[in-house]
Amino acid sequence: MTLSLLCRAEGVVSRIQLNCPEGIAILPNVVPFGHATDLRTRLVDAIREIDIVPIELADDNAVPDCEIFINTIPESMPRSSIMIIGAGWWGGAAFATQPPAAWTQVDLHNPLPIGPYIAATLAVADVYLQIRDPRAVTGSRAYGWNAWTCTSEVGSDTSGTVPLGLDLSGIALAGVGAVGTAWMATLWATSGLSGSIAIVDSDAKGVSSSNLNRGLLFRRRDIGLQKAEVAATAAKGTIDWRPINGRFESSDIRPSLLVSAVDTNTARDAIQSRYPARTLSGSTRDLRAETMVGGRPGDGACLRCYNPLEAEVSDAQLRARVEQEGAGVLDELARGLGISNEELANRLEAPGCDAISDRLLAQLRAEYGDDTVPARFAVGFTSAMAGVLLAGETLRLMIHDEPDGIPDSKRVTFQFRRPESSINGRRVYPRDAVCPKCDPAAPSHEIWASRYDRWTSKASGKS
Ligand SMILES: [Zn+2]
Known part of the structure; x- marks a missing residue:
């Protein structure tokens, strides 16, 4: 994940050097591209297939501008170095400092990719900020994020264990773009999942060169091909992806859990019109990643809530x-x-x-008193974070393992510019009082409420 995000950061990263021992056998569902069975060869082949920023093996005399250590604590941490570690639902990054002692106690054998992927986004966010806005990232610091508790705590309990063979049938994904491919890549890398998932994308142009910087399952050679089909092939594994080219609302799919990774409010409105029992949504704005868990009907937010429709004019x-x-x-x-x-x-x-x-x-x-802050950020790490957190919320809903006191409907925010601030966290997300789509007086309310109740009673039967 770290390499995949770095190699897509064209204009920020000019060259990647990889320092990885030879002769490590690769496990299944670690690197989506390439065929080699040796980890180092596979990583290099995959990054070359993506074909954006070049990669080579590190040579001993190299002096990189930034060094990232993954699950390895170096003897010293130079000013621009980053150490990342992730396990289970938690991932952390330490910048120009040794990581806190608690971090070295985490169980690196936990197979869940969520924490490691979070750590990867934190590292790559810092690389961007070091170059695009260095004043935002001065000084040594260490922080992490726990997608289970939605806090910065390292966390060590066994909550959130994903059972082997967990069946994800009944889920559909709308929008196979930056957030959608990150969601798919995370589920693909989670061992033991099964079932059939419809993935729907309506972009008739397919993969374009501007999708490569954020679409984690896209390579340059995929340009022009349909996004859902490309992503289904790249994430081939134990989940049976069913690619559909077209609009979710005009398809005949009737999911019980709809995962929204679309990027316009008009599309959110259209897919909410189908009233699936449960809805999840992932989105980004600037350097902020967000997830939303929708429902309960009448109380919690729907996909349309707080999302006014864009007008037809551009x-x-x-x-x-x-x-x-x-x-x-x-x-x-x-x-x-x-x-x-x-x-x-x-x-x-x-x-x-x-x-x-x-x-x-x-x-x-x-804030900085000058106008040299650059206008453009390539924000691949933000949509990756949104997709990874969205995958976490999907698994949480499917294993029905919710700690007491957590509301049915909630919103989780992660802002990369101030990761340690109190902006980041989980909040109750009530419905928008003026939203026409989830108005309790509307005829659709009853349909949605009965589907939601069926989901809830099935869930309580399982636990
Ligand atoms: Zn609503």
Whole structure:
């Protein structure tokens, strides 16, 4: 995962050197590409197949700009070095400092990839920030994230054990892009899973070169092929992926758990219209990864809640009009689109999901008192984190192992710029009082509520 994220960071990483002993047999479901059975060869082959940033074996005289140690504690930690470790549901990264003693006690034999993948995103986020915004990452520090407790605690109990043979049938994924492929890659790497999962993507253009920096299951040679089919082939394993090219809402799939990894509110609205018993959603904004667990009907949020529909007119068209006609046209535009002035302002500021928004940029520039903070971040690590956390919430729902006091509907946020801040964590996520899709007075409420209750009674029968 670390290599896959680094090699997609074109423009930030120019070259990767790998230091890995020869003669280590590779386990199944570790590296999605290549065929070699030796770990080192396989890693190099896979990164070359992805074909973005070049990789070579490390030579002894190399002086890298940044060194990442994985599950290895070096004797000294130079200024730009990162040490990462992950196990079970927890992953951590130490920057220019030795990791806390508790970290070395974690059980590295735990087969769950969630913690290690979290650690990988933390390392690569730091590499980006060292280059794009070095003032955000000064000093030595160490932090981690536990996807089970949604806190920074290392955690050592046995909660969240995924039983061998856990059947994931009844799940469908909508959106096989940056977040969706990270979700698939995480489940693929989790041993012991089975079942059939429909994966649906409606992008008729298929994989494009701009998807390579974030789509963890895409290689350059896949450009032009349908995303769901490419991802299903790359993540071939014990899960039977059923790729579908088209819109979820026009398919005949009736999942009991729908995982949303779509990236527009219009798409969220459309897939919520099918009212699956349970919904999960993963999304990103700037350097923030988020997951949402939807329902219970009438109380908890749905996929449409707090997500106003985008108007049919494109943001570029809107910007062009404001540039031509001046700010005076804003009121008229907002009225015409049926959105608030604030929402319109947000849209005008959002340059697209792989660039940092102008609003955040202005905030950063004001904070540092200059305008040299760069405008673009390649945010592959953010969507990877969203997908990994989303896979964690999927497994949590499927094993029905929820600690007492955790609400049915919740939202988890992880912000990479201030990972240690209290922004990061889990919160109750009540429904949006004005959301038309989950209005308890609407006829659809009864359908959704009966499906939800069926899910819940089946779940309590299992535990
Ligand atoms: Zn709603």
